[in-house]
Amino acid sequence: MREIITVANKEFHDGLRNRWLLSITLIFAVLSVGLTYFGAAASGTTGLTSLSTTVASLASLAVFLIPLIALLLSYDSFVGEQEGGTLLLLLTYPLSKNQLLFGKFLGQGGIITLATTLGFGTSAILLFIQHNDVEILQTFGYFILSATLLGLSFTAIAYIISLMASEKSKAAGVALITWFFFALVFDLALLALLVGVQTGLSQSALTQLMMLNPADIFRLVNLAGLDSTDVNGALAIAINANLSQVQLLTILCGWVILPLTIASLIFRTKKL
Amino acid sequence: MNKPLVSLKNVSKHYKQLKALTSINLDLAQGEVLGLFGHNGAGKTTMMKLILGVISPDVGSVTVMDMQPDHKSAWHMRARMGYLPENVMFYEQLSGLEVLTYFARLKGKTKAHAKELLEQVGIAHAMMRPVKTYSKGMRQRLGLAQAFIGQPKLLLLDEPTVGLDPSATAEFYQSVDQLKTQGTSVVLCSHVLPGVEQHIDRAMIISGGTTLALGTIAELRASANLPTKIMPVGLNGILAEDKMLNPYLDSTSTLKVPEQEKLNILRYLLADSTLSDIAVESANLEQVYQYYLAKGANQSAGIHMALDKSKAEA
Numbered sequence: 254m255r256e257i258i259t260v261a262n263k264e265f266h267d268g269l270r271n272r273w274l275l276s277i278t279l280i281f282a283v284l285s286v287g288l289t290y291f292g293a294a295a296s297g298t299t300g301l302t303s304l305s306t307t308v309a310s311l312a313s314l315a316v317f318l319i320p321l322i323a324l325l326l327s328y329d330s331f332v333g334e335q336e337g338g339t340l341l342l343l344l345t346y347p348l349s350k351n352q353l354l355f356g357k358f359l360g361q362g363g364i365i366t367l368a369t370t371l372g373f374g375t376s377a378i379l380l381f382i383q384h385n386d387v388e389i390l391q392t393f394g395y396f397i398l399s400a401t402l403l404g405l406s407f408t409a410i411a412y413i414i415s416l417m418a419s420e421k422s423k424a425a426g427v428a429l430i431t432w433f434f435f436a437l438v439f440d441l442a443l444l445a446l447l448v449g450v451q452t453g454l455s456q457s458a459l460t461q462l463m464m465l466n467p468a469d470i471f472r473l474v475n476l477a478g479l480d481s482t483d484v485n486g487a488l489a490i491a492i493n494a495n496l497s498q499v500q501l502l503t504i505l506c507g508w509v510i511l512p513l514t515i516a517s518l519i520f521r522t523k524k525l
Numbered sequence: 526m527n528k529p530l531v532s533l534k535n536v537s538k539h540y541k542q543l544k545a546l547t548s549i550n551l552d553l554a555q556g557e558v559l560g561l562f563g564h565n566g567a568g569k570t571t572m573m574k575l576i577l578g579v580i581s582p583d584v585g586s587v588t589v590m591d592m593q594p595d596h597k598s599a600w601h602m603r604a605r606m607g608y609l610p611e612n613v614m615f616y617e618q619l620s621g622l623e624v625l626t627y628f629a630r631l632k633g634k635t636k637a638h639a640k641e642l643l644e645q646v647g648i649a650h651a652m653m654r655p656v657k658t659y660s661k662g663m664r665q666r667l668g669l670a671q672a673f674i675g676q677p678k679l680l681l682l683d684e685p686t687v688g689l690d691p692s693a694t695a696e697f698y699q700s701v702d703q704l705k706t707q708g709t710s711v712v713l714c715s716h717v718l719p720g721v722e723q724h725i726d727r728a729m730i731i732s733g734g735t736t737l738a739l740g741t742i743a744e745l746r747a748s749a750n751l752p753t754k755i756m757p758v759g760l761n762g763i764l765a766e767d768k769m770l771n772p773y774l775d776s777t778s779t780l781k782v783p784e785q786e787k788l789n790i791l792r793y794l795l796a797d798s799t800l801s802d803i804a805v806e807s808a809n810l811e812q813v814y815q816y817y818l819a820k821g822a823n824q825s826a827g828i829h830m831a832l833d834k835s836k837a838e839a
Contacts, residue, residue, distance in 0.1 A: 259630045270618060337614035342671075345577045346631045347603040524540075525579055 256348045260356025261363065268326070268364035277322055277364070281372020284318070285311055289376045308392055311373075312475040315400055316468050319369075321432050323407035324414075327361050328428040331415040331520075341525050350520045358408065358513060365404035373397050395498060399474040402505040406467040407432075409512035416519045439466045467508040474501045528591070530555045530679060530710045531576055536585035538571055538734075545571040546734045549585075555678075558701065558711045560725035562814055568734040569714045570611065573681045576712070577608055589679065604632045607677035609668045611684045611714075615656050621667055622652040625674075632675045642670040647696070661688035669697065673704075680704065680711045698724045722810045730817045737821040742810060749816045751808035752781040757794050759801035769793055 268274050288310050334340040343353060377393035380386075411428060418424035443462060463469040477498055529552035538546040546568045553559055563569050574580045575587050578594025589606070592599040615624045625639040643649045646666040651659065659667065665688045672680055686694045701711055701724055715721060722742055730738040730745075738745050756779050757764070764770050764778065773780040773790065782790045787805075794800055808816075 255633065256631060259627065263627050267616075267618075337616075338610050338612055339615065341574075341579065342608065342610050342613055342628075343631070344579050345603060345606065345608045346628070347600045347633075348631055349597075349600065525574070 256352045257356040257359060260348075260353055261359035264330075264357050264360025265363050266360075268361060273326055274364050274368055277326075277368035278372045280318065280322075281315075281368060282375045284314060285373045285376035286379065288314070289380060304389060304392055308396055308475055311396065312472055316403075316472055317436050319400055319404050319471075320407040320436055320468060323365055323404045324411045324428040324432055326364065327357075327408045327411035328415055328424045329421050330357050330361070330412060332418045332421050332424045333415075335525075336421055344525065351517055354412065354513070354517055354520055358405075358412070361408055362405050365408060366401045369397055369400045369404060373400060395502075396475055399471050399502060399505060402502065402509055403467055403471040406505065406508040406512065407435075409509055409516060412516040413512055413519060416516055416523060435466055435468045440469065464504055467505060470501055470505045470508065474498055474505065477501065529553055529588075530557075530590060531712075532586075532588040533572075533575070534586050534588075536575060536582045536587060538568075538575060538580065538582050544734050546575070546582075549731075549734075549736060551729065551736075551739070553710050553712065555710055556705055556708045557727065558705055558713065558725045560721055560728040561712055561714045561731070562716060562728060563731040564716065564818075567731045569731065570683060571734075572731070573608070573683060573712065573714060576679075576681060577606065578603070604675055605678045607672035607674065607680045609672040609680075609682045609685055611687075613668055615664065615667060615671075617657040618655055620653050620655055621648060621659070621663075624656055624667065625652075625670055628671050629674050634675050638674070639670075642673050643667075645673065645700070646670045647693075662690060662693055665689055666693070669700075673700075676707070676709075678709055680709055681714070682711065683714045684716075685713065686715070694720065719809070719811065728810070728813075730814060732818055732821045735821070737817040742813070745813050745817070746808055747784070749808070749813050750784060751812055751816060752783050753787045753808065754804075754806040755780040755782055755787075755790060755794070756804040756806075757800055758803065759799050760794075760797060763797075763799075 289307050331340060334343070344350065373393060373396060377390060377397070380389045380393075410431060414424050414427045414431065418427060443459070446462075447459065460473075463473065531551070531553040533549050533551040536546060536549045537544075549568075549572065551559075561569050561572065571580070575582055576589055576594060578587075578589070578596070578599060581595040587594060589599070590602055592602055594602070616627075619627070621643060622636070622639060625643060626636045629635065629639040629642075640649070640652070643652045646669050648659075648663050648666050648670070651663060656664065656667065665685070669682075669685060672682060686697060689697060698720070701713070704711060713721065713725060725742070727739065727741050728745060729736065738748075740748070752773075754775070755773075758778070764774055764780070770780060770790070770793075773782050773786075775781040780790065791803075791805070794803060
């Protein structure tokens with residue numbers, strides 16, 4: 254345990270030192286406060302319009318940003334140390350590969366978790382002070398929880414990339430492709446499937462397919478509880494599926510554990 | 526006799542097509558300093574990795590402190606080993622003290638221990654500065670401090686003196702001598718040879734993954750049977766004419782004399798009253814090393830020729 258804490262502590266402090274925590278928190282805070290108060294500016298009004306519109310627009314922006322940030326933060330975790338020679342050195346220490354992996358995950362996951370909580374929490378608290386409505390806290394609570402899990406999931410995916418890549422620059426390229434796939438291509442493919450398949454895709458089949466993408470699960474978590482009038486496209490159909498937020502969050506947790514397990518297996522067979 | 530601290534028995538390690546190591550046998554006693562010499566790609570780093578337990582041998586067995594280093598139960602033993610990899614880039618944005626504290630904590634040691642080590646290697650004045658501002662020599666010293674964490678019983682040093690200036694090199698060898706008296710075994714991996722001879726107990730020369738020679742420098746020198754250089758000054762140019770000296774003449778003023786003839790020739794030269802000065806140079810480690818490498822190359826060339834011949838015959 255001491256080893257894991259030591260590694261986590263180092264990674265967390267690296268995150269502080271590189272201003273990652275500060276910049277991510279700032280981005281999230283500006284985004285959420287901005288959307289909360291000026292999201293309706295296009296229609297000529299400022300101030301909170303409706304909670305569901307706010308969360309819907311927050312979610313559709315965060316779904317692009319969070320995976321990108323997590324991948325950027327973690328893609329060089331292993332390949333970077335491998336290039337510098339410290340990975341080999343660390344493995345000659347009384348430190349197992351899993352301890353190193355979980356230590357890094359704890360440290361970098363801590364940065365993501367703290368940034369999401371502080372960043373999005375700001376506007377939640379501002380709103381709560383103004384409106385004194387418990388529903389705000391609850392909705393934002395789910396939002397922050399799912400955003401954190403989404404970030405952790407992509408941190409773990411970044412570790413897989415980092416452990417498989419032979420060079421840092423290749424890892425960066427693969428990370429970008431991964432982001433592009435999950436954030437854009439996957440949904441386009443789903444839409445194409447929806448339109449293209451003549452016999453029609455059943456609602457449950459569509460929802461099941463969406464479980465293959467953590468970004469879509471994140472969207473579902475946050476839109477499931479809202480007015481479906483604020484949501485359109487393929488999501489609207491999926492939302493009507495009867496998956497509870499807790500179930501969705503559990504699946505999202507699976508999307509953290511699964512890549513982390515795969516990363517651990519890859520690390521075990523990795524040649525140094 | 527004490528049990529060896531490190532023992533490699535008939536160890537082979539192959540990567541896909543590359544035979545990194547073949548049939549290596551080595552026993553390293555406690556407090557012994559072994560010089561491991563070979564060209565780049567000779568298998569030095571692979572051997573270190575095997576001893577460290579980062580990789581496992583394909584054939585044979587590696588034992589370190591009575592344990593298999595690649596086995597799970599040997600993890601706690603790793604705190605008693607120090608390793609300096611070649612060309613390691615420490616975390617650039619961290620300060621020297623932060624880097625060393627991180628590594629010390631992983632071995633269960635404190636920040637105070639890290640500070641002591643930084644003082645020992647002589648970079649305590651720069652410990653608050655980020656590593657990216659360090660010179661090559663300072664980085665190397667930081668690496669050494671890292672290897673010294675926790676007073677290891679076994680030190681594996683890959684090219685430890687690269688980038689060190691002569692005085693730092695001397696200081697480094699002093700600390701090796703000091704560790705040796707404390708009972709630490711050291712494997713010094715190097716291809717920089719001058720100066721290392723007096724600090725090692727035995728030398729191992731490897732090439733292409735096989736052992737070419739293993740023994741004390743004196744043993745290696747004796748079995749290589751390299752001539753001693755004698756350079757007399759004076760003598761009024763009789764070297765070429767003298768029947769006794771003529772066969773050994775290498776150039777106008779240098780004699781190359783086999784080890785067993787050395788004293789006879791010296792006595793003969795000293796008897797000459799016109800001799801004004803004399804220099805005697807035994808074969809150094811560099812020459813011994815070159816001799817064994819050439820011998821190894823000849824042998825493998827011989828094997829290839831024999832193979833070609835048998836193929837041709839078939």
